[in-house]
Amino acid sequence: MPGLDYNTLVVLVGTVALGIAAGVTGSLALLRRRSLLADALAHATLPGVCLAYLWTGERSLPVLLCGALLSGLLGVVIVSWLPRVTRIRTDAAIGLVLGVFFGIGIALSGHIQRTVTDASQAGLDSLLLGRTAGMLFNDTVAIGVASLAVIGVVFFLRKEFLISCFDPGFGEVEGWPVLALDLLQLFLLAVTVVLALPAVGVVLTAAMLVIPAVSARLWVDRFGILMILAAIIGGATGGLGTLLSARFESLPAGPVIVLVSSSLFIISLLCAPRRGVIARALRSRSRTLNRETRRLLALLLEAKSRGKNTVPHSHLLGRERSVRRRSLDSAIARGWVQLDGDGISLTEGGHQRALRGRRALQLWHAYLEDAASIDRDLVDLDEEQIEKILPAEKVLELERLLSSRTEGGDG
């Protein structure tokens, strides 16, 4: 590959490993509802970076990142501690820590810029927005190795993390140390945030953790597969962003990585099956169509029972509470109704279908009558769903009930 020198290759491997780790811990954070906390954590690292620099007076990445980890963890501790001892709620605590820590960090870095004039202070800037090109060989190797360690821990503890995320109370009854597992998970999150700092910087680190996880969640519905897909997205966008930023000197890696993953997110949001915007719109449209078609058949059946085989167009279309054009078209296409000059009438198939629908609805109402409480999901069903849910013996029982009731009413 032209232009891909050895150094870029090393940086590339490092950021891919980092992207994978970010996808994995980001998924866990998403499931524990900690995405916002990840952002506060990232911002809270800045004062630690500056203080570590002021303390040691040298720009050594491991030292700066140790400072970042410590002040990030301090921020998390404050976020969890404030709501317990004061009336401040978690969301406010997160906002508070994010703002206060970041403000202090900015003030400190301004101070450093004014007082320290040697070239080494340039490294601090890159931690704000990320600059993979400035990363040293050894730093990259260390970041890659640490990322692999994070991935390894999650891999071996995936069953334990699953139960402590999904149902901590149950997990504790089963004897798992859920609190320790939760703290470990938080620690891994903090480590990943810190590892991501040199590449994407304080401001965008949370995006690197959150976006792959949220995108993956739109496509998949299994815990393990979610983490794998988020890892793939994180690794791929991390690598691609690095390459682009290496190719075009003026582009900092952080924003490029985030732009790449954001594009993927937007595609996921639109196109994901089931959870995507388009799929949802289609589903809702077909539900409405289904419901209106059922109502159309019921109206026609009722008219027929009053001896009116054909109902004028104007009685069904264009008025309130009535049927839309496209539902009528769909009923015609399915062969249930036909146009008779100016009117609409049921076909033989449509008549059967309408009878079947009415029967199912009667059974369903009788069935729900003696239910202690009605599940919201079970109210708006069509005849096919009802027939699938009601067991055969229940249908017989309900039919006996219904026929005895009509006899009772007649006599």
Place this chain on the structure above:
Amino acid sequence: MKSPAIEVHDLTVAYRAKPVLWDIDFSIPEGEMVGIVGPNGAGKSTLMKAILGLVPISSGWVQIRGEPISKDRSSTLGYVPQRESVDWDFPVTVLDVVLMGTYGRLGWFRRPRKAEREWAQDCLEGLGISDLASRQISELSGGQQQRVFLARALAQDSEIYLMDEPFAGVDAATEEAIVALLKKLRARGRTVMVIHHDLQTVENYFDRVLLINLRLVAAGPTREVFTRENLLFTYGGRLTVLDEAAEAVRLAHGNAGNLKRHPDAGS
């Protein structure tokens, strides 16, 4: 003498400074079906969590089969939490959730294998939902969610089961399935403690009741304890509930019932 399945002595539990359970004393013999009854916020869930060791105890103690709660309690205690306590949009399938009931036995790092999967499938069968095994939990109805939780508890295969409102918001078919399961557990000599909100069915389902409202109002065999006076005391004279209660008792006893508080207190 055999020690009771659950023994609670002088138990007080407080969240911060406010006590939500105060001076609770009772014991449950093995193999009984016990209902916990009381108004909202009475501390029923908290009592269950205290027995399970999930909330810190301010004073008093809890013993399970004559021993304090240990870290490794999964073979002894099975738990069905309140349905709303988890995120039902979590990316797992029904089988994944039921398999969690085997995690305690599996221990660190070991993954569920074929044997565990088959066992979980049997547990689903026991609740009549084996066809839902690969279903995403976000696609379940309320009654199905409850059955999944019960199947998970079955998978724990414990001696003592604690269930927090398993009958809340379920359809008639699910209620039947749960009752059938409770009967099966009793037949196997398991002890089951159930938080219950439907006063009409208490007499039918439970051998023993605990009436709770911050304090223990009464505890003992259902026929002796589930009386109008005790319910009146438990519900603090709230009329709508009380009428329901009176009706339930009238149906069950055909008389006013005898007032007998704390039959366990002397023993």
